[in-house]
Amino acid sequence: MSSSRTLFSIVSSVLICGLIGWKALNWRSGSGSLQFPNQPIQVVVPYSAGGGTDTFVRIIEKSIAANEKFTQPFVILNQPGGGSTIGGRYVMGSRPDGYRLLCNNDALIAAQLAGIANFGYEELTPVAQLGTMSLVLIVREDSPYQGLRSLLEAAKENPNSVRFGADIGSPAYFYAKELEETSPGSRFNYISTGGGQKRYSHILGGHLDVGIFSVGEFVGYRSPEGTPKDQNIKAIAILTAERNPGVPEVPTATEQGFAIDNGNSYYWFAPKGTPQAAVDKLREILDAARQDPTVTAELKKLSITPDYRVGEELERYLQVKKESLKRFAVSPPSGLPDFPAWIIGIVLCLAALVFLKYGRNHIKTSDTDSENSKLAILIVAILLTYIICLQLGVSYVYATIPAIFLIGINLAEWNKQKLLPVAQLSILFSLGSEFVFTVIFSVPLP
Structure with missing residues (x-):
């Protein structure tokens, strides 16, 4: 038994020394030869896999992975829901170290102006604007609206008769309101339909008269x-100032007498407070991907213009974009309850009831049952503290080592002979799991 313990101690010590050496090299990122990034960078896409934004990010991600100059990959995390606000809020609350980014489009601005989100780009650090989608108005090919003028005239003569597929608060909704403004008196009947595939199906099925799509879609x-013709679609106007090479036959709205110039841009954001050195490096990585001939070719297929803005130019661009849409802002619903506060309150009340029930039954239990119950409560408390620490931004390793040690030593009833093995196991598991996830599987940890 003694020899096996000694062997475990020696092997553990060797592995721990190796992992500490690996960790020490990463810690040199600010002053040594290794610079940021020294672990995978997570990119949060606030939409489902396979959508336009997801496809765009994966094109950039593949270029970065193929570039030998950059040793750390981008790892994509899809977090759809809430009109893109769930993913945005997740990044906003993340540790500002440059290892978690958000890639979104004008939906971030639209959601705030529509009252769907109580935050905007001001609560994040703009890294870069890379790529703009050209947008087109689509009707069924046998539609009576064969041009933008006939569409707007119908919306003016019979307000709310033209069924326009656009979710309230989406970029498409704001662009459609801008179209209405170019033809005073025109009013569309807005119908929420979800993503592009559903809008397309609804147009072919005759449930919608018109919708906004990217040229690529x-x-x-x-x-x-x-x-x-009743089984096909037609583009009647492009919303940018110039015609798109991908569909050169489609006239612009301006050519048809309605001055509008709008595209849906892609933005990359980091949490507020991200160090400038990390932001600069991220910009270098994205700029290199933008200039990759493979990326240029893929974006051309999707009719995405590879424009690029950073710094003050990007700040001005965001401000202008927001101001141009602000006049169509939707009043947010009032009087909504604070759901997170209610949920926390309910959980605390239920916890209090459990503890009261335990307290009443405590005198009926044996000493052994009582000790086991106390141990279980202590372990739950340690785990809750561990989760809170991770949520507050404490490093995975710094939070995991004491959590495992405290659980292990309490299970060992604070046996002095087990202090060293438990400590070794805690360090080995924490550093080892970080190495496996971040280096072997390229999965970022908290």
């Missing part, structure tokens, strides 16, 4: 020439 959804 339109090209992908459009059926070959010769398809029956």
Whole structure:
């Protein structure tokens, strides 16, 4: 038994020394030869996999992975829901170290102006604007609206008769309101339909008269020439100032007498307070990906303009974009309860009831049952503290080592002979799991 313990201690010590050496090299990122980043960078996409933003990010991610100059990969995390606010809030509350980014489009601005989100880009650190989607108005090919003028005239003569597929608070909704403004008196009937695939199906099915799509979506959804008109779609206007090379036959709204120039831009954000050195490095990585010929070709297929803005230029661009949409802001609903506070209150009340019940039954239990109950409560308290520490931004290793040690030593009833093995196991598990997840599987940890 003694020899096995000695062997465990020696092997553990050797492994711990190796892991500490690996960790020490990473700690040199600020002053040594290794610079940021020294672990995978997580990119939060606030939409489902396969959507436009997800496709765009994966093009950039593949370029970064193929570039030998950058040793750390971008890892994509899809967090859809809440009109893109769930993913945005997740990044906003993350540790400002440059290892978690948000890639979103104008939906971030639109959600705030629509009252869907109580935060905007001001609560994040803008890293870069990379890429802009050209947008087109789509109707079914046999639609009576074969141009933008006939569409707006119908919306003016019979307000709310033209069914426009746009979720309230989405960028498409704001662009449609801007179209209404170019033709005073025109009013669309806005119908929420969800993503591009659903809008496309609703247009073909006759449930919508018109919708806004990216040029890439339109090209992908459009059926070959010769398809029956009631089974195909047609673009009647492009919303940018110039025609798009991907669909050169589609006239701009301005050409048709309605001055509008809007595209849906992609933005990269980091949490507020991210060090400037990390922001500069992230910009270098994104700029290199932008100039990759493979990326240029892929974005061209999707009709995404690879424009690029950083620093003060990006700040001005965001301000102008927000101001241009602000006049169409939707009043947020009033009087909504503070759901997080209510949930916390309910959980605390339930916990109090459990403890009261335990207290009443405590005198009926044996000493052994009482000790086991106390140990269980202590372990739960340690785990809750551990979770809170991670949420507050404490490093995974710094939070995990004491948590495992305290659980282990309490299970060992504070046996002095087990102090060293438990300590070794705590350090080995924490550093070892970090190495496995971040280096081998490229999965970022808290």
